Amino acid sequence: MSSGDEYSEKGKGLQVGDMSVVMGKIPPGTRVGYGSVVLGATDERGNCIYNTPMTVGYGAKGNSTSVVIGAFAGSASGVDESIHSALDEILELLRQNNFGGAEPHVEALREAVNRGDKGLVEKSLGVLSGLANAVTVAEAVPKVSAALFTIKGYLASAGLISE
Numbered sequence: 001m002s003s004g005d006e007y008s009e010k011g012k013g014l015q016v017g018d019m020s021v022v023m024g025k026i027p028p029g030t031r032v033g034y035g036s037v038v039l040g041a042t043d044e045r046g047n048c049i050y051n052t053p054m055t056v057g058y059g060a061k062g063n064s065t066s067v068v069i070g071a072f073a074g075s076a077s078g079v080d081e082s083i084h085s086a087l088d089e090i091l092e093l094l095r096q097n098n099f100g101g102a103e104p105h106v107e108a109l110r111e112a113v114n115r116g117d118k119g120l121v122e123k124s125l126g127v128l129s130g131l132a133n134a135v136t137v138a139e140a141v142p143k144v145s146a147a148l149f150t151i152k153g154y155l156a157s158a159g160l161i162s163e
Helices: 081-096 100-115 118-134 140-157
Strands: 021-023 037-039 054-056 067-069
Touching: 081 100, 081 140, 100 118, 100 140, 118 140
Parallel strands: 021 037, 054 067
Antiparallel strands: none
């Protein structure tokens, strides 16, 4: 890596588009487009070290313990819409099969995921899995299983359940 005087800061040779984030050492004349995230070196060896909690990027969602980098990136508190869609699908399938009492359990899981409450996630997921297993209509079983697979995958990637 070269000396620091070959690098620029915003307003000093960088062209940065709206809703963009630039961090670290970036060569002068660099053009950063709309909504972009550019991470440059943070030390003299050219390493990019970002290890303190931060949420960086247009539409990114994180919590106070996460490092979230990128446009629309997310952590457990920046809950992905796919989990909400899967929860909605399970709720509708359970209602269609006369499991209308499932709504409080679906909403408890949704709230637990939003809060990152691992204990409540595991409890609520167990109840929903039990209800899903009770659904005997052949048409609904694959749909419920697919939605549960999506939910479990998200929860595992967010560290809210073990795989």
